[in-house]
Amino acid sequence: MSFEPKLLGFLCQNSADLCxxxxxxxxxxxxPNFLPVKLPCLGSLDVFxxxxxxxxxxxxxxxxxxxxxxxxxxxxxERAERNVQVIQCLLEILGIGKDRxxxxxxxxxxxxxxxxxxxxxxxxxxxxGPSAFPQSEGQEEFKWWNQLKKxxxxxxCREVCPICFCKKCYPESFQNFGIGWLVHxxxxxxxxxxxxxxxPQQIDLLKIVQSLQQKISNLNIIPLNFPISQGSEKTxxxxxxx
Amino acid sequence: xxxxxxxxxxxxxxxxxxTVDCNELARFSxxxxxxxxxxxxxxLCSDPGQDLIKKDIRKLSIDRVVVAACSPRMHEITFxxxxxxxxxxxxxxxxxxxxxxxSWVHKDKERATEKAKHxxxxxxxxxxxxxxxxxxxxxxxxxxxxxxxxxxGIQAALTMANDGMKIFLVERAPYIGGHMxxxxxxxxxxxxxxCIFTPKTVEVVRNKNIELFVCxxxxxxxxxxxxxxxxxxxxxxHVDPSRCTGCGDCVEACVLKKGVPSxxxxxxxxxxxIYIAFPQAVPLKAVVDNESCLLLTKGKCxxxxxxxxxxxxINFDQKEEVIEKEVGSIIVATGYDPFDPYLLxxxxxxxYDNIITGLQFERLSSPSGPNCGEILLKDGTVPKTIAFLHCxxxxxxxxxxxxxxICCMASMKQAHLAKEKTGAEIYEFYIDINAFGKGYQEFYxxxxxxxxxFIRGKGSEIYKKDGRLIVEAEDTLLGTPVEIPVDLVVLxxxxxxxxxxxxxxxxxxxxxxxxxFFMEAHPKLRPVSTNxxxxxxxxxxxxxxxxxDTVAQASAAAAEVMSLVIKGEIEVEATxxxxxxxxxxxxxxxxxxxxxxAIDFLDIKGISSVNEALCKGCGACTSVCPSKAARQKHFxxxxxxxxxxxxxx
Numbered sequence: 028m029s030f031e032p033k034l035l036g037f038l039c040q041n042s043a044d045l046c047x048x049x050x051x052x053x054x055x056x057x058x059p060n061f062l063p064v065k066l067p068c069l070g071s072l073d074v075f076x077x078x079x080x081x082x083x084x085x086x087x088x089x090x091x092x093x094x095x096x097x098x099x100x101x102x103x104x105e106r107a108e109r110n111v112q113v114i115q116c117l118l119e120i121l122g123i124g125k126d127r128x129x130x131x132x133x134x135x136x137x138x139x140x141x142x143x144x145x146x147x148x149x150x151x152x153x154x155x156g157p158s159a160f161p162q163s164e165g166q167e168e169f170k171w172w173n174q175l176k177k178x179x180x181x182x183x184c185r186e187v188c189p190i191c192f193c194k195k196c197y198p199e200s201f202q203n204f205g206i207g208w209l210v211h212x213x214x215x216x217x218x219x220x221x222x223x224x225x226x227p228q229q230i231d232l233l234k235i236v237q238s239l240q241q242k243i244s245n246l247n248i249i250p251l252n253f254p255i256s257q258g259s260e261k262t263x264x265x266x267x268x269x
Numbered sequence: 270x271x272x273x274x275x276x277x278x279x280x281x282x283x284x285x286x287x288t289v290d291c292n293e294l295a296r297f298s299x300x301x302x303x304x305x306x307x308x309x310x311x312x313l314c315s316d317p318g319q320d321l322i323k324k325d326i327r328k329l330s331i332d333r334v335v336v337a338a339c340s341p342r343m344h345e346i347t348f349x350x351x352x353x354x355x356x357x358x359x360x361x362x363x364x365x366x367x368x369x370x371x372s373w374v375h376k377d378k379e380r381a382t383e384k385a386k387h388x389x390x391x392x393x394x395x396x397x398x399x400x401x402x403x404x405x406x407x408x409x410x411x412x413x414x415x416x417x418x419x420x421x422g423i424q425a426a427l428t429m430a431n432d433g434m435k436i437f438l439v440e441r442a443p444y445i446g447g448h449m450x451x452x453x454x455x456x457x458x459x460x461x462x463x464c465i466f467t468p469k470t471v472e473v474v475r476n477k478n479i480e481l482f483v484c485x486x487x488x489x490x491x492x493x494x495x496x497x498x499x500x501x502x503x504x505x506x507h508v509d510p511s512r513c514t515g516c517g518d519c520v521e522a523c524v525l526k527k528g529v530p531s532x533x534x535x536x537x538x539x540x541x542x543i544y545i546a547f548p549q550a551v552p553l554k555a556v557v558d559n560e561s562c563l564l565l566t567k568g569k570c571x572x573x574x575x576x577x578x579x580x581x582x583i584n585f586d587q588k589e590e591v592i593e594k595e596v597g598s599i600i601v602a603t604g605y606d607p608f609d610p611y612l613l614x615x616x617x618x619x620x621y622d623n624i625i626t627g628l629q630f631e632r633l634s635s636p637s638g639p640n641c642g643e644i645l646l647k648d649g650t651v652p653k654t655i656a657f658l659h660c661x662x663x664x665x666x667x668x669x670x671x672x673x674x675i676c677c678m679a680s681m682k683q684a685h686l687a688k689e690k691t692g693a694e695i696y697e698f699y700i701d702i703n704a705f706g707k708g709y710q711e712f713y714x715x716x717x718x719x720x721x722x723f724i725r726g727k728g729s730e731i732y733k734k735d736g737r738l739i740v741e742a743e744d745t746l747l748g749t750p751v752e753i754p755v756d757l758v759v760l761x762x763x764x765x766x767x768x769x770x771x772x773x774x775x776x777x778x779x780x781x782x783x784x785x786f787f788m789e790a791h792p793k794l795r796p797v798s799t800n801x802x803x804x805x806x807x808x809x810x811x812x813x814x815x816x817x818d819t820v821a822q823a824s825a826a827a828a829e830v831m832s833l834v835i836k837g838e839i840e841v842e843a844t845x846x847x848x849x850x851x852x853x854x855x856x857x858x859x860x861x862x863x864x865x866x867a868i869d870f871l872d873i874k875g876i877s878s879v880n881e882a883l884c885k886g887c888g889a890c891t892s893v894c895p896s897k898a899a900r901q902k903h904f905x906x907x908x909x910x911x912x913x914x915x916x917x918x
Contacts, residue, residue: 035916041780041800048340051369059380062387062916063370067844067904070862071888079910083917096771099778099800100887101864110892136783192854193896198906211895251893252861 032086032152034061036145037076039069039107041099043091045135050142057142058149061089069093070103074114074210075198081123081160082202087152089145090130097134104132109248116242117210120235122169123160127152171235177228178205184222184232190215205230213239214251272397273305275331276389277322279313279338281368288372288381294337297386301393305329314344319351326355333399335392337365337385342791358401360843360903365392391915398908402843405881409495410597411435411834416487416773419447420816421808421823422602423469428827430478434834437594438473439482439501444533444550445470447604451533451628453635453642455816456682457712463549463637470551482592484556490777491865493885494803495597495839505587507557507565508543512582515553519543522577524570529561535629538639543574543583547637557583598803598830601787602823603773605764605809608662608669616661616760617731621738622647624731624758626661627679634686644690644757652693652756656740657684658728659699663763671784673763674813677703680761681716688719695721696753698728698742706815724751731758764813777804786812797826802841805829844903845884846891850876852898859890859899 038044044065050057066072069092077088090111092104108130115125129151131144161176163169185191185208197207208222209232216236223233276298280286291309299307306325310318313336325331334357336348341364349359367385375381411434415426418440426436444450450470452462473479482501489500508519520541528539533546540546542562545555557565557574564570564585575583607628610618618624623646625633636642646652657680662668677699684695702723704713717723726742733739737754744751766785767773774781779799780788787810790798797805807823808814814822833839848859848868853876860868860877867883868890870876879890879899888901897906 033917035913045342048342048366048369051340051373054373056374056376059375059377059384062384062391064391064909064912064916066888066909067901068887068889070864071892071901071904073892073906073909075906076909076913079913080917083914085917096775097780099780100885100889103864103887103889106862106889106892134783135780135788191895193852193898196896198897198910201910215895252858 030153030157031060032149032157033084034058034087034089034149034152035077035080035085036061036063036089036091037066037069037072038063039092039104040065040067042093042097042135043133043141046133046138046141049135050138053138055138055142057145061145061149068098068100068103069107070098070100072107072110074110074117075201075207077114077128078117078206078210079201081118081127081158084158084160086155086158087127087129087148089148090128091141091144092130092132094132094134105249112246112248113214113243116239116246117213119242120239121160121172121175121206122163122166123158124155124168126155127158171238174230175203175205175209175235177230178203179228180204181227183225183227184208187221187225188212189219189221190217205232209235209239212236214243216240272303272333273329273331274301274303274333274335274393274396275322275325275329276301276304276307276335276337276393277313278307278309279318279336280309280311281339282311285338285368285372288375288378289367289385290378290382293382294385294389298389298393301390303333303397304393305331313338314347319348322348322351323355326352326357332357332361333396334362335365335389335396336362337367337389337392339368340364340366340370359404360402361396361399363392363396363399365389387916390918391912394911394915395908398905398911400902402902404840404843406838407493407495407841407882408838409833409836410595412437412594412596413598413600413830414439414487414497414499414594414596415600415602417441417447417602417604417808417810418445418473418481418483419602419604419808420449420466420469421604421819422447422600423473424820424823425600425602425807425827426479427469427472427476428824429830430476432831434478434831436479437482437499437501437596438479439485439487441484441486442532442546443484443506443554443556444546444552445473445481445483446551448628449816450547451535451635452631453638454682454686456678457706457708459682459685467549467551474551481552483552487776490599492883494841495833496882497596497599497803499594499596499599501592501594503590503592505559505589506554507562507583507585507587508555509582509584510552510554512580513554514580515545515555516579517545517555518577518579519555519574519583520545522573524573525561525563529558534632534639535626537629537632549637555582598805598833599777600805600807600823600826600830601773601777601779601799601810602807603767603770603810605813606767608673608762608765610661610760610762613662613668615730616658616728616758617733617738618760621731621733623652623738623756624760626760626762627676627683628762630683630759634683634690642690644687646756651691654694654696654753654755655684655687655691655757655759656696656698656728656753656755657759657761658740659697659761660727661760661762662765664700669763669765669784671813672703674703674705675815676761676763678706678709678712678815680759681713683759684721685716685719688721693756696740696755697721697723698726698740699723700725700727706817726751764809767810770810777801779804782812784812786810797822797829802839803833842886844901845881845886846879846888846899846901848877848879848890849898849900850874850878852896853877854896854898856895858893858895862889862893864889
């Protein structure tokens with residue numbers, strides 16, 4: 028039997044999810060292995076949402092939001108597009124590969140675009156083949172993940188971290204503290220190296236964060252805290268993909 | 270305490286049951302953790318269907334409900350009301366969308382059933398983490414903003430103002446009335462547009478409850494249903510309206526000899542730099558055009574207008590004003606832009622003389638127009654043959670796909686007027702005749718009987734040969750190409766969304782359809798609401814409409830607003846953000862990203878806190894919060910992750 032990927036979608040309830048409802052009303056079919064999750068706005072897309080999917084052996088995750096300048100919450104779509112690129116860097120570090128996550132926009136009325144996007148993504152992932160994550164052993168692209176897997180949940184990295192003050196850095200249902208903590212500090216890490224020194228499992232935490240940060244800085248994207256509160260003049264689209 | 274989850278599967282007649290095996294889905298659901306009871310029913314949204322759920326809540330003490338049925342957009346409210354009538358928190362329900370996003374889009378029963386299982390599994394996993402939320406109630410201010418003062422805006426404003434509401438009516442042009450003010454007669458009754466319309470415009474000015482802002486635009490909207498703060502920018506007209514008597518002396522005095530094309534006359538006449546758009550304009554006040562006034566553009570002018578004005582109303586020191594108003598609801602009635610005929614060069618608009626648009630014809634034909642109602646060619650002679658071309662820019666793969674609805678009738682009405690006034694030979698080039706309204710088909714029959722030639726075939730090109738305009742088309746009834754020489758061509762230009770509709774949509778936070786018009790909340794059941802509570806649509810800004818439909822929709826929008834006001838308060842979604850003060854480290858990232866400035870920093874505690882009245886629940890704060898102190902209620906990290914796990918497990 029040919030390979031059929033497991034696909035998950037995060038759909039903005041103001042555009043893509045509405046569009047999926049319209050597709051239903053018009054009985055326009057798309058691939059049934061695509062499973063949708065509705066979000067109030069893609070600005071709320073948490074790194075852990077797609078990440079969890081890969082842990083559950085999803086082969087691809089598609090993030091579908093509003094067209095440029097049409098976010099109901101001003102710039103949630105730009106935030107999502109930005110965050111997707113950051114998560115793609117993380118996926119590269121983990122060996123999952125950035126092609127297994129994609130961002131696209133669909134207007135509520137653009138049913139054909141929705142179908143093309145979903146079916147096209149399905150084809151792309153089918154060509155890519157099944158995701159070897161999280162089982163992977165020995166392969167070069169999984170070297171960091173194979174280290175992170177050794178995490179014994181002692182939380183000492185967090186105790187020594189100068190920028191993390193939390194009691195709960197990552198969701199409880201998430202199994203690997205190392206990766207959770209990495210996500211948690213990746214955009215703010217000061218490279219002090221305290222975590223790497225203290226890690227009893229000798230995970231190269233600093234090296235991992237540094238190579239991740241290197242990738243993120245190469246993206247040339249808008250900063251994490253880009254302001255969206257300053258009136259309607261500021262809502263012009265910022266081209267962050269090209 | 271262990272939860273007792275009830276799963277209810279709707280067949281929706283055969284809408285779901287035809288492609289999803291409901292028995293198998295029920296069997297599978299009963300194996301899910303925490304599920305106490307599973308039932309399937311033909312129509313769950315019906316009274317007996319809802320009673321099934323209510324009875325289980327009473328008898329089996331079910332405390333979490335999953336309804337596998339249609340999209341939550343259809344009946345989430347219905348089922349929330351049902352369970353809250355049994356004293357269960359309305360947020361203890363989760364709708365598994367197995368119709369729009371499953372049974373209707375997949376044909377293979379086995380695959381659809383498989384997908385439905387995943388969706389139900391995710392819904393069960395998620396509902397067990399749902400928290401009890403209290404719906405917030407907010408008061409509704411008894412005032413409204415109406416954007417646009419065409420017939421739609423006027424009708425809505427008058428309806429509400431006559432009921433005692435305070436209305437702020439904002440119009441971009443210096444006069445109210447919009448496109449209807451430009452029309453000569455209206456189909457199919459042939460009443461004179463001004464006669465039925467002018468009383469309404471006058472009433473707007475007289476009505477004490479309506480505050481009119483002309484030459485003004487809405488530039489910002491903040492807040493939420495019942496409590497919007499709108500910012501209106503009033504452009505300077507350089508004439509004090511309280512002093513201006515509308516005598517027109519300043520217009521006579523203006524030194525701009527050649528003038529500029531008049532917008533109201535669709536370029537068929539010229540106006541001065543200080544002008545009154547038309548003699549019946551309401552309000553009848555002169556305004557200065559910033560772009561053509563010599564004093565304002567070049568800084569040099571004899572200022573004859575100031576001298577001519579006996580009322581001393583002209584003041585070139587006037588500045589732009591920014592006004593803030595508090596309103597409970599907003600009606601958007603921004604109308605349409607006629608299709609730009611320059612975009613279809615095959616029709617020669619702007620290249621040859623005597624090719625005009627439908628609106629230009631209206632001005633020609635209007636007794637108050639440039640020719641006092643006589644239909645004349647550019648050289649002043651009476652046309653002997655006239656062609657009316659339908660569907661210019663509408664129903665066209667190269668322009669707009671939609672039908673503009675009114676052009677067939679408008680063209681036929683214009684043909685009737687032209688026949689009456691000139692006795693010319695008249696040709697109508699049409700694709701189909703859309704005579705959809707009351708009395709329209711009868712009007713079509715009447716016009717046909719008046720001896721107007723109808724040629725079924727869209728005009729394909731207009732060119733000039735031997736000094737005459739030639740209309741080329743294919744007569745699809747005869748199956749032959751035709752070339753008809755004419756003196757005057759009227760292009761039945763379609764209706765398109767306003768060029769700046771996108772900016773307006775952004776200011777208001779509403780959506781646009783693919784054709785650019787503003788999108789209604791539901792095409793059939795909520796045609797005047799938008800996806801933003803408290804913002805309603807009226808008239809052509811939602812899609813092409815004739816006058817009766819526009820008036821009907823405007824009245825409906827006014828009724829929607831008034832029903833909110835009568836209730837006095839409204840329940841708004843409880844799904845907003847909150848920040849856990851125990852976890853928050855006070856980094857302020859959330860404050861920087863919040864699009865609604867809804868997060869304040871509490872200096873004493875050193876933490877951030879959500880202002881519940883302003884938060885709209887977009888969740889931007891939750892994605893940036895490094896310590897996950899910010900939580901989006903009903904979309905918490907754990908809830909979404911449970912859904913992801915349910916879908917993929």
